[in-house]
Amino acid sequence: MGSVKIEFAVQMKKQGDEAYACTLRKALDGLGEVDVDIQEGRVIIQTESPWSEVHDKIEATGRKAVLSGFGGGQSAVALINTTGSVVDRTPVQGVVRFTAISPKEPGVLVDVVVDGLEPGLHGFHIHESGDVSSGCASVGDHYNPRQSRHGSPEASAKERHAGDLGNLRADESGRAKIRFVDAVLEVAEIIGRAVVITAGADDLGLGENDQSLIDGNSGERIACGIIARSAGIMENFKRICACDGVTLWDERNKPLAGKERSQKL
Structure with missing residues (x-):
């Protein structure tokens, strides 16, 4: 490189x-x-x-x-379940960051910290729209510019939706924390779309029914957030939300949901 x-x-x-x-x-x-x-x-x-x-x-x-x-790569962020919708009031809160790993080539570093989930696996996808007028129900289908089948994030671009990011695994405390590189995504193409977390696990298109090839039988959409362009490199980079002053160091070491969020470390 x-x-x-x-x-x-x-x-x-x-x-x-x-x-x-x-x-x-x-x-x-x-x-x-x-x-x-x-x-x-x-x-x-x-x-x-x-x-x-x-x-x-x-x-x-x-x-x-x-x-x-x-370098000159782009970045974006989604604050999970901060849409202001009365439809999707859930205890799930989190931050998803997207950072381009090259200004010229596809490939995005995805960094996720989410709290308030039931322990176990939960589907994790990018959907086509940032329209949350009806909560997570109005963000459309999985982001799928190539009209591909649903699949694993490890599959080739022709054998997965661009928005197929697999599963998050929540521990016994309800926290899911993961960092990985997705070879298909481009930051510029996902800004204005939405991140969605589902109640069930994504079977990665390996189920024995038609729904598996649509959304992996991952079930109800329990939390979502609009993907927005991040501030420029190092512009307000330590602050997630000016309204409560929680910093990116806090998100690594304290719950993003519940009263403990406001208790500084």
């Missing part, structure tokens, strides 16, 4: 963290040219290494890191 500029948000103090900046540069030594901005909590590295390798090396220093962009 060649050398690419990758940006991370890193949990840093605005004052007195110079020693950590040195530690961070040492941890990333040999991977490429590194720029650390303590005031903004920003790390930019020009590297040929995979983003995941850089991420792991940053977090090995004891600080949290979140990928915020690849």
Whole structure:
């Protein structure tokens, strides 16, 4: 892929963290040219290494890191179940981030944190419309620009909907947390559409009925959110919602649903 500029948000103090900046540069030594901005909590590295390798090396220093962009790549975010609809009042709350991994090629990093789910598997899809006038019922079918059958996110573009993202697995606390790269999606094409989570598991098109080839028999749509373009790289990057001040560090370590959301760590 060649050398690419990758940006991370890193949990840093605005004052007195110079020693950590040195530690961070040492941890990333040999991977490429590194720029650390303590005031903004920003790390930019020009590297040929995979983003995941850089991420792991940053977090090995004891600080949290979140990928915020690849060079000139686009990004988007969906706040799950924050549509304001009276139709879909559920305890499910979450954040889904989409980050292009190359400004020229398809492929999107999908980063998901969702709370309030029943433990187990839940279908996870992008739907064709951001119309939530009737809640999750009005967002249309799965995003499917190639008119393909429903399938697994591991399948080729001709054997899956572009919006087929498989399943989320919620743990006993109701939290689902996953990060993966989807080779089919493009950020520019999904802005204005919707993310939907379903009550049941997606059978990935392997069921023995017609519905399996439509939505994987994944059942009721229990939560959704409109996909919106994110602010530019590092513009308001630490804040999810100005209304309650919850930061991206909070979303990793506290429930996004219920009264504990407002309790700062």
